[in-house]
Amino acid sequence: MMTLLIRILAPAAGMMIALGVEIPGHPQAAPMLGIALWMAIWWITECVPLALTALIPLIAFPFLGIATGKEIAPRYVNSIIFLFLGGFLIAQAMENTALHKRIALNMLSRLHASPLQLAFGFALATAFLSMWISNTATTMLMVTIALPILHRLMEEHGAEKITPMAASFLLIIAYSANIGGMGTPVGTAPNLVFLENIQAAAPLMIPSFLQWMMIGIPMVIIGLAVLFAFLGPSLARLPWQHSDVSLLRQDVAKLGPMRRAEKLVAWTLTITALLWMSRKGIHTEDFNIPGWASLLPYPGVDDGTIAILMAGLLFMFKQSDGTAILQSDSIRKLPWDIVLLLGGGFALASGMQQSGLSIWLGSQLEFLQQVPVPLMMLGIALAITFLTEITSNTATTQVMLPILAAAALANAIDPLLILITATLSASCAFMLPVATPPNAIIFGSRHVPMHSMVKTGIRLNLAMAVIVVSVVSLIRPLLPGG
Secondary structure: OHHHHHHHHHHHHHHHHHHHOOOOOOOOHHHHHHHHHHHHHHHHHOOOOHHHHHOHHHHHHHHHOOOOHHHHHHHHOOHHHHHHHHHHHHHHHHHHOOHHHHHHHHHHHOOOOOHHHHHHHHHHHHHHHHOOOOHHHHHHHHHHHHHHHHHHHHHHHOHHHHHHHHHHHHHHHHHHHHHHOOOOOOOOHHHHHHHHHHHHHOHHHOOOHHHHHHHHHHHHHHHHHHHHHHHHHHHOOOOOOHHHHHHHHHHHHHHOOOOHHHHHHHHHHHHHHHHHHHOOEEEOOOOEEEOHHHHOOOOOOOHHHHHHHHHHHOOOOEOOOOOEOOOHHHHHOOOHHHHHHHHHHHHHHHHHHHHOHHHHHHHHOHHHHHOOHHHHHHHHHHHHHHHHOOOOHHHHHHHHHHHHHHHHHHOOOOHHHHHHHHHHHOOOOOOOOOOOHHHHHHHHOOOOOHHHHHHHHHHHHHHHHHHHHHHHHHHHHHOOOO
16 A cells, blocks of 8 residues: 555656746756656655666656657666676676686685684675676675585584574675675676766766776775674684585585686686776876777777677687577576666756756755865765665665765865765665665575674664775875866
8 A cells, every 4th residue: 555655646746846846047947856756756665666767757858848758768878888788798607607606616715714714705705706796696606605504513513603603604795795896887786877977977087997996996995804893703703623614625626627618708807807997097197007998099989888899709709518608598687677777867867967957956055065075975975875774775876876966066066076975885785684685685594683784784884984985085086086
């Protein structure tokens, strides 16, 4: 009943604002405000599929005169979408060939001298894989490896003794997946939402792949350090014998030597990452290292171009049995619902700019000029973090980033500082199972009590908000416009 009520009331409220509110100087701003409110309510409550909400601009904008169908449709498919699709196809190839499992097991086989070291191995492998493939797939893989080890410990040493430590062990996996997603622009969907919004708000401030990693990698390193500061002591009490990891060694042995397909995917991923990182080069006041794209006869190659080029090769590379690494079913497996969700956010941001709503919202937030920027960043980090506990982090950034961009520009505040802070904070929801898929997977194992997740999560939420603000402020001078 509540879901049905929200489905009816949200569009009704949107239409009341569109028809009953007048914003001087911007005739289309009130209709746009109504649509934005409608989409925000449906996204936050998830009373209909997120992708369906994302399609509202395609219907509402033409009817309300905000933009024609021909103008708004291209917003759903742009270069950032192709960056996402290419990255997802490469990630799919890693999963198809079990390369991600080999990477994880090889890391773990070298880090098992103690429970703390093994947990560090899980954290490192999880964070690294989450930079390139879905956080959900990474968590499922690592839990599949971890649970047999924990079950064996329970059989040998008793469930009562192991269960409290098992919760910490599994929480480290989930939280490492969330933290790892911050490391690269393709690590998680909110990062791609940021790229589109900064491109619309301040095109000269778009960070390159390498420049993003200059913030993302320190965030991952510091985040893992804080994670172990909170959960490490409980693991030190875990009973341990070298025989406890025999299952791990058996899994490594089962993999056998690296197969042709794995090598091809590994080389593809490595070359793709290098191409992404070196495309723009490094430019500072003291030195200038040109990127390889500047050597091409024509400008225009971007990260989406590279992603599709390298993913396309995987449809042609053959495995030892003669079949291609990626085949036609790989296209069908692409997360088209997420593509529509991202596109809907891009359309929403475009409509806010075209209608003048962004300018009006920014003028309503002039009081922000009186707030010190570090304090503002901290407030944004905490607000986004705790909002993401109950809503999709992608939906949260889709709704909030256009508003924050408008407020920053209207008040002469650096938009890059504000948007990166909000984006990274959307990956820092650690408190509730519904916050992120990794949290839900770990909670579903039935080895993590709710109170353990909430107790650890709230401390991490608060600590990571401070870390996000500190790292972004420190690295900002090295980014475009700094």
